[in-house]
Amino acid sequence: MRIRDYLKDRFLFLTANVILFIIMCWVLIHFYEGIYLIAIFFCLWFVPLLSYMVRELLNNKKYYDEMTSVLDHLDRKYLLPEVTKEPPYLEGKLTHQLLKETSKAMHENVNKYRDMQTEYREYIETWVHEVKTPIASSKLIIDNNDNPAMKAIDYELKKIEGYVEQVLYYSRSNHVSKDFIVRKVSLKSVVANVIKRNSRDFINKKIAINIDDVEGTVFSDAKWLEFIIHQIIGNSIKYGKSGDGKVTVYSTKDIHNIVLTIEDNGIGIIDRDLSRVWENGFTGENGRLFSRSTGIGLYLCKSLCAKLGLGISLTSQAGAGTKVSIRFPMKEAL
Template identity: 30%
Template structure:
């Protein structure tokens, strides 16, 4: 079916000239009664109308369209772009131009949305960073001011206040070290030293190192049945120890009294090993799942708990696993529990 919407400027000019010349030349033929005069009139009117209409489209309509394209590109036209404007653009139909502009508008909309999200993330990051630094700094300042104002002479108070100031100084040091670690990971400056090792051994070491903290929270550790068989992975052992410890530590922090943490290890295929740490804690609302690996991000439920730490643990885990060329994922449901898993390469011969 003939579609006027998809005509190029030349075809549109010819079509319009044809519509004008047929009735006029037919009228002249009927008035004069000579077919030769009618044919000549048709040719003259068709050619004159064609060039007039095409000239109007070129000089007015497509001149405006060229400005639109130059605005889209937002730069001085290169020789290649000038060639495009001169030879290719005039061959396009108005519909094709509209599609180009719509595609540009969608791209601009996507970029604006990305900028808005980045701005929101930047603002939240700075607020959280300020809070994380402010808390230990103000605590240290308060303890020191109290000691300087007379408490230093009181043996019952001075040591206790100095110990509390020391703990906050340690918290501040850990925060700076974690930020430095993330910055190095993002810049690719933190070098990995991969080796073959049994992943279950690393998990057991993390269980042992966090056993006292787990006992205080009345939480027990275990391997999922069938996952005890040693599986060898190829990765940076020290960094994976850090990931596993962070995940188990998080599971303790957000666990329930009398709860349990289960480690699972699966041989997914010939190349990858899947490691998962599961708990039956407070869980994470679905709307927060895509943000838990952001720096300092805590869910509303997480903020309500008395949880200590830099707030960078999961972000560091994500960067370490991605530095190994793998991904980390989360599954969770409120009041049911959370499972965080990651993959690693199988052993290298």
């Protein structure tokens, strides 16, 4: 709180007092001719008035400066009335009480939507687990009826299974800690599992894969890491050149990180879309060419990497392919 602001707020009050004092002085001069009386009158009028204003200014300034300081260092701004003391004067007490009522209402509102979000997430997870049963049954029927039509159905069913898995991880992306187990993970083993899951897609699109240069052991959650790599490799297949495609996965090591890189020679990403590829739901120019794009995969990769303490970056050139790198900090790697 600045003194100038305080005086500006009290400008009309001070002006009214000065005008009244001038009028009283004029009366005293014309009727009583008492210069000394005017000086006494000035002291009796303005000394108590200015003393009161100075006291009020100091109290107000102390209270509002304290609130501003606490607010600047508070992560959850709505907790302000809970961590500040109630001021001793009436105006401050009323303000503090109003802030507490507002904070209480906001807490109730936040809890309401948090409960709704939790309920919705639990429903989604239940739905995912329920829908896995008919998918598994369908795959069993397909395995027992080997023919071209069933193979085509199996291929589409695999895509459905991938989207269902994406929904599950999306619903859990804000609660990684509840399903997160840190242990030693072999990068080559995780990459091999992902390649195995996508082997039929590599064969169908005749895309070559090279994982000979993947080495390194890191501390992470194997399941979440596999999902991230699966999303990236899935994009490499989706946007790869059929019959002439190539995906190369390799790892490098520097002073600070182990870096896992997934590189392809697919259609790439145009320059104006590069800055937005991590946004939720953004599909860009490629999304118009491929109707299957959802714009969620890379968003989930970025979000989950942030939760797991990993770095992720992407470079691409239209018509020349895309390269995605995942960085594992050395303090968490062996």
